[in-house]
Amino acid sequence: xxxxxxxxxxxxxxxxxxxxxxxxxxxxxxxxxxxxxxxxxxxxxxxxxxxxxxxxxxxxxxxxxxxxxxxxxxxxxxxxxxxxxxxxxxxxxxxxxxxxxxxxxxxxxxxxxxx
Amino acid sequence: xxxxxxxxxxxxxxxxxxxxxxxxxxxxxxxxxxxxxxxxxxxxxxxxxxxxxxxxxxxxxxxxxxxxxxxxxxxxxxxxxxxxxxxxxxxxxxxxxxxxxxxxxxxxxxxxxxxxxxxxxxxxxxxxxxxxxxxxxxxxxxxxxxxxxxxxxxxxxxxxxxxxxxxxxxxxxxxxxxxxxxxxxxxxxxxxxxxxxxxxxxxxxxxxxxxxxxxxxxxxxxxxxxxxxxxxxxxxxxxxxxxxxxxxxxxx
Numbered sequence: 001x002x003x004x005x006x007x008x009x010x011x012x013x014x015x016x017x018x019x020x021x022x023x024x025x026x027x028x029x030x031x032x033x034x035x036x037x038x039x040x041x042x043x044x045x046x047x048x049x050x051x052x053x054x055x056x057x058x059x060x061x062x063x064x065x066x067x068x069x070x071x072x073x074x075x076x077x078x079x080x081x082x083x084x085x086x087x088x089x090x091x092x093x094x095x096x097x098x099x100x101x102x103x104x105x106x107x108x109x110x111x112x113x114x115x
Numbered sequence: 116x117x118x119x120x121x122x123x124x125x126x127x128x129x130x131x132x133x134x135x136x137x138x139x140x141x142x143x144x145x146x147x148x149x150x151x152x153x154x155x156x157x158x159x160x161x162x163x164x165x166x167x168x169x170x171x172x173x174x175x176x177x178x179x180x181x182x183x184x185x186x187x188x189x190x191x192x193x194x195x196x197x198x199x200x201x202x203x204x205x206x207x208x209x210x211x212x213x214x215x216x217x218x219x220x221x222x223x224x225x226x227x228x229x230x231x232x233x234x235x236x237x238x239x240x241x242x243x244x245x246x247x248x249x250x251x252x253x254x255x256x257x258x259x260x261x262x263x264x265x266x267x268x269x270x271x272x273x274x275x276x277x278x279x280x281x282x283x284x285x286x287x288x289x290x291x292x293x294x295x296x297x298x299x300x301x302x303x304x305x306x307x308x309x310x311x312x313x314x315x316x317x318x319x320x321x322x323x324x325x326x327x328x329x330x331x332x333x334x335x336x337x338x339x340x341x342x343x344x345x346x347x348x349x350x351x352x353x354x355x356x357x358x359x360x361x362x363x364x365x366x367x
Contacts, residue, residue: 017240022231029227036219043196043212043366047182053367060362064355071230071351081141081151088155096166103170111174 028070035063150345154352157314161356164307165363171299187277193296195365201268215365218261219357222315225254226354233347236340241329244340248326251350255319262312269295269304304364311360314353321346 039059046052069075074082099106134140141148176191185197196211203214228250235243272287277294279285285294288301295301325346334340 018238020231020234020238020240020243022234025227025230025234029223032223033220036216036223039362039366040212040216048194056362056366060358063358067226067351067355067358071226071354072348078140078142081143081148084141085151085155089158092159092162096162096169099166100169100173103166104173107170107174 024070028066031066032063035059144341146345147341147348150348154348157352157356161310161359164303164310165359168303168307168363171303175297175299187275187295189277189279189293189297191296193300198269198295199265199365201273203264212365214261214265215361218258218265219361221254221258221261222354222357225251225258226351228254229347229350233340233344236334236343239335239340241332241335244329244334244343245326248322248329248343252319252322252326255315255322255350259312259315259319262308262315266305266308269301307360307364311353311356314356318346318350318353321349 039056042052042055042059046055068085074085131138143151172192178185178191178194182194185194187193187197199215200209200211201214202208202210228247232244232247232251235247270287270289272285272294276284276286285292287294288298288304290302290305291298293301325343328334328342329340334342
């Protein structure tokens with residue numbers, strides 16, 4: 001964030017307005033569109049399988065990387081902020097995998113108990 | 116506390132060490148940091164929803180058989196592109212996932228206009244901030260409208276409906292009856308897309324507040340557009356969640 005001195009005059013900012021720097025933003029937009037298009041291509045051209053699901057998840061993670069890294073600017077924050085966000089998320093991914101694999105057993109137990 | 120050379124309880128000079136409170140160790144303001152940690156907690160909520168989806172989906176049988184022979188049944192989990200194949204004004208035409216693709220593009224586009232608003236804020240360009248905020252509000256509202264249409268279609272159901280073993284028919288879905296498959300499929304649809312839609316709605320409210328503040332010149336007086344940036348973080352997060360909902364609910 002550029003620090004600007006406080007202006008006492010009401011309303012309008014009187015300084016010069018620099019030209020927009022939007023090339024990178026539209027590049028990320030293009031990447032997100034292409035990744036989504038690839039996902040659709042796989043959805044229609046490939047039969048459902050664990051491999052196809054893995055492809056979806058990998059492409060989704062790529063999309064997430066661009067949204068969080070570029071749009072949310074996390075890539076350009078300090079290392080401590082990056083890790084403060086990434087470490088809990090990484091633990092969360094571990095939790096998700098554990099819950100879904102072990103959860104099948106857990107789900108069975110609850111289901112059989114309620115039967 | 117450790118012994119101090121000064122007997123006074125007040126500081127002689129401000130603390131300037133990295134973690135002394137004299138500066139920002141993460142080079143982000145308090146508000147921005149808190150937005151990040153709020154979003155982290157929100158990630159946990161959505162992850163819980165998607166885990167539940169995975170768990171419940173595993174508990175149900177998957178449809179095996181030819182893709183084009185698929186019929187709705189409560190016996191197995193439906194194939195998403197057989198459920199979400201309707202498009203407004205194209206009644207009766209099979210357009211698998213076309214509408215959700217459009218919705219995804221609208222939301223990604225709204226994320227782009229949001230980041231353009233933030234970029235304009237860095238340049239103190241009031242006109243540009245207003246313009247891009249308006250576009251974001253427009254795309255966000257369009258997304259919500261699309262979701263409203265999709266919900267309506269999902270609740271109303273198709274003409275064919277689903278014939279049960281006793282010959283009775285059900286149309287559409289609610290929390291207990293579901294034409295497309297097991298009732299839990301509809302429950303998860305309502306909860307996950309509904310929770311996401313609530314986030315989009317809150318985001319639009321925040322964006323409208325940002326727009327009013329920008330028009331009134333509140334940020335120009337303040338000397339920075341950081342508040343737009345913080346709401347931007349929230350808005351991108353909504354888009355981020357949708358990317359995951361889209362993959363796990365509509366594609367996998």
